[in-house]
Amino acid sequence: xxxxxxxxxxxxxxxxxxxxxxxxxxxxxxxxxxxxxxxxxxxxxxxxxxxxxxxxxxxxxxxxxxxxxxxxxxxxxxxxxxxxxxxxxxxxxxxxxxxxxxxxxxxxxxxxxxxxxxxxxxxxxxxxxxxxxxxxxxxxxxxxxxxxxxxxxxxxxxxxxxxxxxxxxxxxxxxxxxxxxxxxxxxxxxxxxxxxxxxxxxxxxxxxxxxxxxxxxxxxxxxxxxxxxxxxxxxxxxxxxxxxxxxxxxxxxxxxxxxxxxxxxxxxxxxxxxxxxxxxxxxxxxxxxxxxxxxxxxxxxxxxxxxxxxxxxxxxxxxxxxxxxxxxxxxxxxxxxxxxxxxxxxxxxxxxxxxxxxxxxxxxxxxxxxxxxxxxxxxxxxxxxxxxxxxxxxxxxxxxxxxxxxxxxxxxxxxxxxxxxxxxxxxxxxxxxxxxxxxxxxxxxxxxxxx
Amino acid sequence: xxxxxxxxxxxxxxxxxxxxxxxxxxxxxxxxxxxxxxxxxxxxxxxxxxxxxxxxxxxxxxxxxxxxxxxxxxxxxxxxxxxxxxxxxxxxxxxxxxxxxxxxxxxxxxxxxxxxxxxxxxxxxxxxxxxxxxxxxxxxxxxxxxxxxxxxxxxxxxxxxxxxxxxxxxxxxxxxxxxxxxxxxxxxxxxxxxxxxxxxxxxxxxxxxxxxxxxxxxxxxxxxxxxxxxxxxxxxxxxxxxxxxxxxxxxxxxxxxxxxxxxxxxxxxxxxxxxxxxxxxxxxxxxxxxxxxxxxxxxxxxxxxxxxxxxxxxxxxxxxxxxxxxxxxxxxxxxxxxxxxxxxxxxxxxxxxxxxxxxxxxxxxxxxxxxxxxxxxxxxxxxxxxxxxxxxxxxxxxxxxxxxxxxxxxxxxxxxxxxxxxxxxxxxxxxxxxxxxxxxxxxxxxxxxxxxxxxxxxxxxxxxxxxxxxxxxxxxxxxxxxxxxxxxxxxxxxxxxxxxxxxxxxxxxxxxxxx
Numbered sequence: 001x002x003x004x005x006x007x008x009x010x011x012x013x014x015x016x017x018x019x020x021x022x023x024x025x026x027x028x029x030x031x032x033x034x035x036x037x038x039x040x041x042x043x044x045x046x047x048x049x050x051x052x053x054x055x056x057x058x059x060x061x062x063x064x065x066x067x068x069x070x071x072x073x074x075x076x077x078x079x080x081x082x083x084x085x086x087x088x089x090x091x092x093x094x095x096x097x098x099x100x101x102x103x104x105x106x107x108x109x110x111x112x113x114x115x116x117x118x119x120x121x122x123x124x125x126x127x128x129x130x131x132x133x134x135x136x137x138x139x140x141x142x143x144x145x146x147x148x149x150x151x152x153x154x155x156x157x158x159x160x161x162x163x164x165x166x167x168x169x170x171x172x173x174x175x176x177x178x179x180x181x182x183x184x185x186x187x188x189x190x191x192x193x194x195x196x197x198x199x200x201x202x203x204x205x206x207x208x209x210x211x212x213x214x215x216x217x218x219x220x221x222x223x224x225x226x227x228x229x230x231x232x233x234x235x236x237x238x239x240x241x242x243x244x245x246x247x248x249x250x251x252x253x254x255x256x257x258x259x260x261x262x263x264x265x266x267x268x269x270x271x272x273x274x275x276x277x278x279x280x281x282x283x284x285x286x287x288x289x290x291x292x293x294x295x296x297x298x299x300x301x302x303x304x305x306x307x308x309x310x311x312x313x314x315x316x317x318x319x320x321x322x323x324x325x326x327x328x329x330x331x332x333x334x335x336x337x338x339x340x341x342x343x344x345x346x347x348x349x350x351x352x353x354x355x356x357x358x359x360x361x362x363x364x365x366x367x368x369x370x371x372x373x374x375x376x377x378x379x380x381x382x383x384x385x386x387x388x389x390x391x392x393x394x395x396x397x398x399x400x401x402x403x404x405x406x407x408x409x410x411x412x413x414x415x416x417x418x419x420x421x422x423x424x425x426x427x428x429x430x431x432x433x434x435x436x437x438x439x440x441x442x443x444x445x446x447x448x449x450x451x
Numbered sequence: 452x453x454x455x456x457x458x459x460x461x462x463x464x465x466x467x468x469x470x471x472x473x474x475x476x477x478x479x480x481x482x483x484x485x486x487x488x489x490x491x492x493x494x495x496x497x498x499x500x501x502x503x504x505x506x507x508x509x510x511x512x513x514x515x516x517x518x519x520x521x522x523x524x525x526x527x528x529x530x531x532x533x534x535x536x537x538x539x540x541x542x543x544x545x546x547x548x549x550x551x552x553x554x555x556x557x558x559x560x561x562x563x564x565x566x567x568x569x570x571x572x573x574x575x576x577x578x579x580x581x582x583x584x585x586x587x588x589x590x591x592x593x594x595x596x597x598x599x600x601x602x603x604x605x606x607x608x609x610x611x612x613x614x615x616x617x618x619x620x621x622x623x624x625x626x627x628x629x630x631x632x633x634x635x636x637x638x639x640x641x642x643x644x645x646x647x648x649x650x651x652x653x654x655x656x657x658x659x660x661x662x663x664x665x666x667x668x669x670x671x672x673x674x675x676x677x678x679x680x681x682x683x684x685x686x687x688x689x690x691x692x693x694x695x696x697x698x699x700x701x702x703x704x705x706x707x708x709x710x711x712x713x714x715x716x717x718x719x720x721x722x723x724x725x726x727x728x729x730x731x732x733x734x735x736x737x738x739x740x741x742x743x744x745x746x747x748x749x750x751x752x753x754x755x756x757x758x759x760x761x762x763x764x765x766x767x768x769x770x771x772x773x774x775x776x777x778x779x780x781x782x783x784x785x786x787x788x789x790x791x792x793x794x795x796x797x798x799x800x801x802x803x804x805x806x807x808x809x810x811x812x813x814x815x816x817x818x819x820x821x822x823x824x825x826x827x828x829x830x831x832x833x834x835x836x837x838x839x840x841x842x843x844x845x846x847x848x849x850x851x852x853x854x855x856x857x858x859x860x861x862x863x864x865x866x867x868x869x870x871x872x873x874x875x876x877x878x879x880x881x882x883x884x885x886x887x888x889x890x891x892x893x894x895x896x897x898x899x900x901x902x903x904x905x906x907x908x909x910x911x912x913x914x915x916x917x918x919x920x921x922x923x924x925x926x927x928x929x930x931x932x933x934x935x936x937x938x939x940x941x942x943x944x945x946x947x948x949x950x951x952x953x954x955x956x957x958x959x960x961x962x963x964x965x966x
Contacts, residue, residue: 207834214838274823274830281820284809291767291798291806292821292874293789351811 044371055246082350083139087146089330092315121312125305173320187251194240284351536616600631695950711742720774747928765791797880865896
């Protein structure tokens with residue numbers, strides 16, 4: 001057990017920083033993904049002579065990717081449960097056309113149209129959740145069917161043509177935080193958002209330290225916390241400043257605000273609520289969860305339903321940004337969202353993954369895509385690169401698991417620490433219990449897993 | 452029995468797993484052309500020995516020598532042992548349900564010419580093999596359409612197709628009814644007549660008495676003795692004495708029980724197998740538990756102990772047919788696990804890795820997982836309370852870990868088991884059902900687990916202890932039920948229980964108590 005704590009002391013703040021992503025074995029890997037994101041941004045910033053981190057480009061990245069990232073929030077919960085949802089692009093398009101038609105044909109006011117969109121999303125989700133949870137059809141099949149059904153639904157309702165939406169609706173996809181009547185040369189609300197972020201960083205660090213003291217774990221030295229908080233705050237404020245000082249009339253996009261709110265809400269749900277705990281419990285070991293009183297089918301149902309509601313949100317934002325709903329909306333979104341989740345450290349077998357990690361994974365893909373576009377790479381090269389990055393990220397996950405280590409970074413660190421330490425670490429990660437003579441004489445009903 | 456070279460001789464086989472010595476210096480000699488039985492309690496090492504012999508544990512992972520047909524053999528996998536003529540038939544049949552009898556018999560051993568299977572030839576040979584085992588079925592029948600007994604025969608036919616010299620049958624009749632069992636035993640004898648030697652592992656002592664020529668008894672990973680049945684004087688009692696006859700060391704903490712009133716009853720409990728409707732896993736079981744009492748539940752593998760416990764615990768196994776549960780004088784209906792927990796039941800499952808723990812989780816999160824509402828007022832988990840609770844259990848149960856934030860996968864078996872116990876203690880149960888709570892953990896940790904169990908009883912809780920280890924049951928129970936084929940066959944105060952009379956009630960219904 002001691003080998004477990006030694007590296008965290010020697011690495012000080014770095015090892016603590018990973019706690020941003022919550023505990024558990026996935027954290028180190030997500031920490032690695034955050035590094036990859038920073039590296040990608042830095043590389044392209046140099047390569048594009050500073051275009052990557054220009055206000056206009058950042059705004060583009062946020063408004064082009066917010067709907068994918070919103071899908072990733074729902075998708076990570078689906079994947080933690082060990083399911084998959086292939087229908088999100090079609091569901092987004094289906095909801096998009098209904099919202100557009102309701103405003104265009106039936107003259108429904110836009111807030112009511114958004115309400116209709118959310119209700120349709122919930123109904124679609126209930127439909128899919130029913131088949132997955134209560135009939136037991138694998139989610140892959142249910143949502144493959146949903147992909148076809150709701151794509152067809154979009155084209156049927158829209159007669160395979162494009163339906164425009166009124167300008168006052170479009171702000172949810174293409175609007176910005178408004179200017180306040182204050183005579184300063186930056187957008188006040190955007191900077192305010194940045195300050196809220198800084199406040200959250202401080203609070204979070206305070207909470208972490210208090211909790212560590214509480215259970216008798218020695219927290220990192222105070223200066224480590226200080227450096228961490230200052231660095232994070234600086235990064236947030238810098239980003240806010242970039243958004244706040246762009247071309248006049250622009251600031252932080254409304255779709256980005258929606259995304260931030262959803263990230264905060266769903267991080268809270270997954271980390272702090274009983275329901276969130278149940279998702280991880282069912283995904284990690286369904287039978288153990290069921291024997292602990294978790295209603296696993298209900299969790300399946302709600303998570304599948306939630307995914308479709310978030311797909312509805314994504315679809316509505318996209319329609320706002322495109323100012324119209326068309327028959328090809330949302331094509332391929334499911335793959336981008338799934339890729340984001342796996343790059344963000346989720347396990348294919350379920351049980352592991354975080355909302356924050358998936359957002360970072362989505363940003364890795366977003367900045368890669370954006371940077372390659374900025375340097376003039378074609379769609380072919382971009383697609384190949386993204387494919388290879390996804391493969392590499394999951395391969396690292398698989399390899400590091402086989403070695404029993406938490407991450408590629410963990411493997412490198414072990415190399416650094418030399419052979420003595422390597423020997424000390426490895427047995428730790430081996431199965432802690434020896435197979436016993438009795439292990440094959442289990443009186444456990446042999447048919448139990450099939451229940 | 453001839454004086455010729457024995458077909459098999461295993462000399463001083465020692466096999467250890469990290470932390471556990473499964474076999475130490477086991478020797479066994481099997482004469483050519485005999486039926487040799489191996490007897491021992493659950494976990495005595497019988498199956499490990501057979502896995503060493505068949506190459507599941509390859510040469511080099513054990514110490515000792517195996518002589519087969521006069522030569523030293525070093526099998527590196529099952530294929531190697533099969534080529535030498537040793538075929539093992541496991542209790543879980545290794546047939547593929549969707550394939551036909553012919554396809555299964557020749558799977559991995561196809562009759563082929565240039566990569567193309569000669570089906571007519573295969574079918575003819577299959578017919579011949581089926582005739583030899585006395586199975587009248589179309590060789591094109593899919594395995595899933597056959598009953599377990601017939602599947603067993605297909606397995607033997609498959610073994611015969613491999614030119615078997617030594618056939619090992621691990622609990623061959625465990626899942627069979629009387630007629631199928633008798634047919635199988637007759638077949639083993641007829642194969643013996645054709646020169647095929649068999650090793651049979653079975654808990655059913657009457658069957659062993661009937662067909663074995665010699666019996667080797669293994670206990671705690673050691674050879675105890677080899678009995679010559681043909682020489683006479685060997686009966687079930689003699690075998691049982693060999694199987695259980697070990698001294699009870701002071702492996703159990705002292706305790707003075709304070710037993711109160713009956714507070715929990717299971718009445719006339721009938722449960723059906725989840726897939727096979729005609730199979731009953733509990734047949735009118737009755738049991739009672741008093742406050743502060745540790746009630747043992749003894750039964751051999753497959754007797755229905757776990758099935759009974761799980762079906763009581765919120766119907767988490769099988770299909771409930773009828774029966775009532777009474778707690779504190781009132782009838783309770785537990786339709787799901789949540790209601791069982793709410794009514795103060797806890798079930799610590801036998802397989803902590805499959806059913807007890809989410810191995811991806813931390814100690815802290817595992818401990819609170821069965822009653823999250825206690826640390827989560829209004830659905831939001833209070834991280835401070837959670838940590839405090841977990842840390843409190845870490846100290847009380849002496850879970851060896853630097854912090855409760857460590858993943859449970861990193862703990863040793865004994866400490867994992869303490870986490871599972873903590874998880875269920877946290878639900879404030881009145882009745883704890885502990886299914887093999889000390890399986891796979893070392894002696895020191897066992898002692899600690901026993902202490903915890905006794906403390907729970909001292910708090911006035913009722914404990915049902917399911918265990919395959921008779922000494923454990925005798926060591927810490929106040930009263931012991933025996934169970935055989937889904938029926939409760941006896942109910943003995945520990946003062947009247949002996950390994951011999953327990954084993955008798957665990958292997959037959961004839962002693963059914965009329966209390």
